[in-house]
Amino acid sequence: MSGPSPTVVVLGGGPGGYEAALVAARLGAGVTVIDRDGLGGACVLTDCVPSKTLVSTAGFASNRKTGTDLGVSAGDASVDLAAANRRILALAAAQSADIAARLVDDGVRIIRGAGTLLDPATVRVVPEDGSPEDIAADVVLVATGSTPRLMPSAAPDGERILTWQQIYTLTELPEKLVVVGSGVTGAELAHAYIGLGAQVTLVSSRDRVLPGEDADAAAVIEDVFRRDGMQVLSRARMASVERTVSGVLVHLVDGRVVEGSHALLAVGSVPQTAGVGLAESGIRLADSGHIDVDGVSRTSVRGVYAAGDCTGVLPLASVAAMQGRIAMWHALGDAVAPLRLDVVSANIFTSPEIATVGITQNDIDTGRTLARAVVLPLATNPRAKMDLFHDGFVKVFAQQGSGTVVGGVVVAPRASELIYPVAVAVQNHLTVDQLSSTITVYPSMSGSISEAARRLH
Known part of the structure; x- marks a missing residue:
């Protein structure tokens, strides 16, 4: 102008x-x-x-x-x-x-x-x-x-029935928290409250938690959830949430009722x-x-x-x-x-975190993209062993023929930081050979990214 x-x-x-x-x-x-x-x-x-x-x-x-x-x-x-x-x-x-x-x-x-x-x-x-x-x-x-998103059958009151924006007014840890919704917000907050010491039940309307994410990554997180003591109810759709004298009752469409001290609604926006x-x-x-x-x-x-x-x-x-x-x-x-949007990296802050960039495994499985994938379990990484990190993996996608890096998934502590070199490779059309030829620190978590790239040579 x-x-x-x-x-x-x-x-x-x-x-x-x-x-x-x-x-x-x-x-x-x-x-x-x-x-x-x-x-x-x-x-x-x-x-x-x-x-x-x-x-x-x-x-x-x-x-x-x-x-x-x-x-x-x-x-x-x-x-x-x-x-x-x-x-x-x-x-x-x-x-x-x-x-x-x-x-x-x-x-x-x-x-x-x-x-x-x-x-x-x-x-x-x-x-x-x-x-x-x-x-x-x-x-x-x-x-x-x-x-x-609010639902007439589950109206938040800011005390026992809460949206994710209202939970910071709580002064005492919920004895038994029922989290409704297993998307990103529900998964993150459910795992946070398990870490804080609450009993948590996660109500998921889908077959698995984090239904929109990489299936391998979601499987790791769900296993961790259950191992940490979370009760995960799959294929369980909420019908309503009722306030009681001392807590809440979460009514499911199939007739089951989940009792808790508090309900956290994470059903979208x-x-x-x-x-x-x-x-x-x-x-x-x-x-x-x-x-x-x-x-x-x-x-x-x-x-x-x-x-x-x-x-x-x-x-x-x-x-x-x-x-x-x-x-x-x-x-x-x-x-x-x-x-x-094809170069946007995203992260889910569970423990371990899930970070993604570029194409997905589903793109490959459905034939939308011709690419190869290599997955390295985190359990084989020496730095992960030192730090007692057993769960997670590094997955790198490379275009067939050219070897250009077109995406990746990292499931690890601080995956939000580890995804950056993969995002740089996707943004700048680097090949797996170029990604792997950069020397990484030993021992380091990023070494698994370099090793995955080498295996795609």
Whole structure:
């Protein structure tokens, strides 16, 4: 854009919104972020940052319990949940404040309140502590996120029946927690509470936990769940959750009833796109309520972009942030390439973690991709033996003929870190020979990645 500095209005301060604002400000735009809940959004305040901090707390407690296997006195591994949750919420608030300070330093205006599109070039702002204001915008980015899916038959009360955003108000460890939903959120939090010392029952409507993930990886995690004492109910669909005097009753469709002290609902999320003036401004929405966007985050209306969970592209903070950056690069005339979902790495923070990038085993099994796979069990890795890591593996996919690395799966402690060299290889079309020719530290977990690549030579 030439002439006067363009005006950018961002609805929502989550990863998609605040990263877009930073890019736009650095490209010379006048930027206003309208945020209702706090910078960082649900990702920082009630979802990703808190849940992963809880997972880390549980991991620390679990390590204390198993220290005797290494000849180390384990000591008291009990958890003060009230103290743990205070730390979690304080960390989330501090992260939110850091993001806000960074935006202010870059000249971004932040308004705490609600924003609505009056038309594609006008946003009405209703601040928490002021009068409504209409802002003319050259570019609008919608990054309003998502919220936990609620069901009339299982209405959360914030005390015994909880969404994943409400669990950080608990002051005592649930005696018996029933987790409904075995997707990523349900699996992560179920395993965290097992590590903290709670009894956990996981209600899974599918044949296995983590039904959308690599089947070999999901099998490892389910085995670990059961070995750690979790009761996993497969092919068990929830009908309703009932509050009792001292706990909850989770009624299943097949007539079974699961009794617990608390129920945690992890049954998906819905986009927060209602009441923002999107349809009224001509912006096309999917039947699910998600905003339709293209590879550079454009909606169906010129000048209006969208990023993050409200788009339904991929519910990852990293993807939301990249969508927001791409939107501003495109809107403000900077160099830009469309979003590539085939190189996005993702992680599930169970113990061990599951990290993935590129194609899947299912792509190979169904013939969508002609590739070979090598799997190395973690139990053969010398560093894993030293650290008492028995569960997991490294799996690398290589294209037939060329040997180009096209994907991988890592099931291991800190798999979120170990997937990076595989992601670099996928992003840059490296071959297995190039990946394996880089010398790794011995002993190291990354040595298994190099060895898998060598076996694909």
